[in-house]
Amino acid sequence: MPLNIHIHKVQFYETDLMGIVHHSNYLRFFEEARVAWAVSRGILDYQKPESASHLAVLETRVKHLKPAKFGDDLHVEIQAKIEKIRIIFEYKLFCQAKSADAISECRTVHVALDENLRPIKPPHLLKTILEKEKWIETWLSN
Amino acid sequence: MPLNIHIHKVQFYETDLMGIVHHSNYLRFFEEARVAWAVSRGILDYQKPESASHLAVLETRVKHLKPAKFGDDLHVEIQAKIEKIRIIFEYKLFCQAKSADAISECRTVHVALDENLRPIKPPHLLKTILEKEKWIETWLSN
Amino acid sequence: MPLNIHIHKVQFYETDLMGIVHHSNYLRFFEEARVAWAVSRGILDYQKPESASHLAVLETRVKHLKPAKFGDDLHVEIQAKIEKIRIIFEYKLFCQAKSADAISECRTVHVALDENLRPIKPPHLLKTILEKEKWIETWLSN
Amino acid sequence: MPLNIHIHKVQFYETDLMGIVHHSNYLRFFEEARVAWAVSRGILDYQKPESASHLAVLETRVKHLKPAKFGDDLHVEIQAKIEKIRIIFEYKLFCQAKSADAISECRTVHVALDENLRPIKPPHLLKTILEKEKWIETWLSN
Numbered sequence: 001m002p003l004n005i006h007i008h009k010v011q012f013y014e015t016d017l018m019g020i021v022h023h024s025n026y027l028r029f030f031e032e033a034r035v036a037w038a039v040s041r042g043i044l045d046y047q048k049p050e051s052a053s054h055l056a057v058l059e060t061r062v063k064h065l066k067p068a069k070f071g072d073d074l075h076v077e078i079q080a081k082i083e084k085i086r087i088i089f090e091y092k093l094f095c096q097a098k099s100a101d102a103i104s105e106c107r108t109v110h111v112a113l114d115e116n117l118r119p120i121k122p123p124h125l126l127k128t129i130l131e132k133e134k135w136i137e138t139w140l141s142n
Numbered sequence: 143m144p145l146n147i148h149i150h151k152v153q154f155y156e157t158d159l160m161g162i163v164h165h166s167n168y169l170r171f172f173e174e175a176r177v178a179w180a181v182s183r184g185i186l187d188y189q190k191p192e193s194a195s196h197l198a199v200l201e202t203r204v205k206h207l208k209p210a211k212f213g214d215d216l217h218v219e220i221q222a223k224i225e226k227i228r229i230i231f232e233y234k235l236f237c238q239a240k241s242a243d244a245i246s247e248c249r250t251v252h253v254a255l256d257e258n259l260r261p262i263k264p265p266h267l268l269k270t271i272l273e274k275e276k277w278i279e280t281w282l283s284n
Numbered sequence: 285m286p287l288n289i290h291i292h293k294v295q296f297y298e299t300d301l302m303g304i305v306h307h308s309n310y311l312r313f314f315e316e317a318r319v320a321w322a323v324s325r326g327i328l329d330y331q332k333p334e335s336a337s338h339l340a341v342l343e344t345r346v347k348h349l350k351p352a353k354f355g356d357d358l359h360v361e362i363q364a365k366i367e368k369i370r371i372i373f374e375y376k377l378f379c380q381a382k383s384a385d386a387i388s389e390c391r392t393v394h395v396a397l398d399e400n401l402r403p404i405k406p407p408h409l410l411k412t413i414l415e416k417e418k419w420i421e422t423w424l425s426n
Numbered sequence: 427m428p429l430n431i432h433i434h435k436v437q438f439y440e441t442d443l444m445g446i447v448h449h450s451n452y453l454r455f456f457e458e459a460r461v462a463w464a465v466s467r468g469i470l471d472y473q474k475p476e477s478a479s480h481l482a483v484l485e486t487r488v489k490h491l492k493p494a495k496f497g498d499d500l501h502v503e504i505q506a507k508i509e510k511i512r513i514i515f516e517y518k519l520f521c522q523a524k525s526a527d528a529i530s531e532c533r534t535v536h537v538a539l540d541e542n543l544r545p546i547k548p549p550h551l552l553k554t555i556l557e558k559e560k561w562i563e564t565w566l567s568n
Contacts, residue, residue: 008150009188012177013170013448017333017441017496023341024315024439027308028155035154046151046213047239049301057307061345067401070443071188117351155306159299159354159475165483166297166457169450191443199449203487209543212301259493292434293472296461297454312439319438330435330497331523355472381473 002079002092002136005036010072020067027060030091030106033076037089041129056117058086059109061140066103068095077102082130085121086111090139107140144221144234144278147178152214162209169202172233172248175218179231183271198259200228201251203282208245210237219244221281224272227263228253232281249282286363286376286420289320294356304351311344314375314390317360321373325413340401342370343393345424350387352379361386363423366414369405370395374423391424428505428518428562431462436498446493453486456517456532459502463515467555481513482543485535487566492529494521503528505565508556511547512537516565533566 007029016022038044068074077092087110092102112122122130149171158164180186210216219234229252234244254264264272291313300306322328352358361376371394376386396406406414433455442448464470494500503518513536518528538548548556 011170011174012191012442012444013173013450015443016438017443017445018438019443022439023344024308024311027311028153031155031308032153049154049212056351057348059345059347060307061343063343064341067340070191154300154302155308157301158296159301159303160296161301164297165486166450166453169453173450198493199490201487201489202449203485205485206483209482295454295458296475297457312437315439316437333438333496354475 002077002134003037003040005033005076005078007032007074007076010068010070010074012070015070020069021072023062023064026062026064026068026093026104026106027108029074029076029093030060030062030078030089030108033078033091034089034108037078037080043126043129055087055110056113057108058111059107061107063105063140064103065101065105066095066099068093068103073097079135080130080133081135082122082127085119087122087126087130092139105139144219144276145179145182147175147218147220149174149216149218152210152212152216154212157212162211163214165204165206168204168206168210168235168246168248169250171216171218171235172202172204172220172231172250175220175233176231176250179220179222185268185271197229197252198255199250200253201249203249205247205282206245207243207247208237208241210235210245215239221277222272222275223277224264224269227261229264229268229272234281247281286361286374286418287321287324289317289360289362291316291358291360294352294354294358296354299354304353305356307346307348310346310348310352310377310388310390311392313358313360313377314344314346314362314373314392317362317375318373318392321362321364327410327413339371339394340397341392342395343391345391347389347424348387349385349389350379350383352377352387357381363419364414364417365419366406366411369403371406371410371414376423389423428503428560429463429466431459431466431502431504433458433500433502436494436496436500438496441496446495447498449488449490452488452490452494452519452530452532453534455500455502455519456486456488456504456515456534459504459517460515460534463504463506469552469555480539481536482539483534484512484537485533487533489531489566490529491527491531492521492525494519494529499523505561506556506559507561508548508553511545513548513552513556518565531565 014025072095075094091106093104111119114120156167214237217236233248235246253261256262298309356379359378373392375390377388395403398404440451498521501520517532519530537545540546
């Protein structure tokens, strides 16, 4: 099952003059969920972020279905898989008080880098964990 | 007693290339605590932010004692008082895993505004609540 | 020709602890270019942002080719077109001191909304302007 | 004379649902000016930020006189001085299209740190430059 993670309540500083969450902040919400996923899997330690520091973001894609607003309580469902050397996450963002449907969907693609910032195979532990993850169905196409 | 509010874990997007939380984000942490305080006192409804929209920030002052880092679990102690038409909040930021002492202290000063953005007396409910608040001692001088 | 717009120098507050620009900020860079494009076309007035306030972001897609760093001088090439009621922008982000190639590419999709936040046809002026824009080639697939 | 530096036009992502610039962003504007000052004095190289990485922020103080809004063209006047081991900057933020008076004033206090994050004397070059700076008058009290 995809992991369901509570993120946080939307704050004033995440809104813009249109009265809704600025779209750039969604990538922050999804990162927050990705970090919580990595901590839950024992891949990342909140006190030792170095361990995560060589996973680069290759691509992000976000679909906006309904706006998030100040005070909304945000949840994220997240699923992960590995495809050759690429690590893929998909996310659904929910505001349960508003709707049973996702208000946003996202896909991010990552790759491990070596010291010279060249793409390499993911570390063994990460690979093993990713191969055990359940990927229900693809939410966003490539 | 000042209210003690858990804020959140520090996220990657709150750090900068020096490896610590960018100093501008502290004002966001303190706002997060101020909003939680206002909700706890029945002054603000997360679903109706309009109610808060005419309280302007006149002044902010932040002292940095120790840096906050990625993954730190932040708590804020907050106290409030009213002085004529000015509303004053003071904050202590804690990362309990690191130290019993505050890692940052802050003071913000606010005023209610009318439709034309002119300073007015605070709304009656806010005034009544502020007069009941306990102000232990002043943490930052004027 | 796509419009080439200078954005700004990368600031400390746009970097994260990995020493590079946090990926969420790229959407801010592209918005900065989109706004400058709209101003250059007479669609948006910097002093009257209301005019832009009913163009919603439906989707964003960003490819990261090389990291942007503190002090980098960023330029954006931007092109726009209209497809039925959807407005599509594509962007290439350049840091000329580093490379002649784009360091990031992006596609954002927008739609005009009515008072009730329902999708409508773009305003006439916007439509007329978009129909005159040159779309060289599609940089990112759907 | 204090240095006068153009910062940038206010962007959508710097506003909040109250329609004005979120107060946390002012510290970003002032940092932008401080960095430009350091570059203009030959202390900092945009391509080598490491040189600046051991100047910590000890304290910030911001007064808000008028709100900044989307599209405003911001200028900052900045002055600097050294007091023992503390480095002090003061700033006035202007939006010339609106008013000849500052819309915000700020004071930030910094200190150089050694490898173990302990306060030390500023590097010689920085000290020499700071001693030559003109400090017109103190804009904000301690």
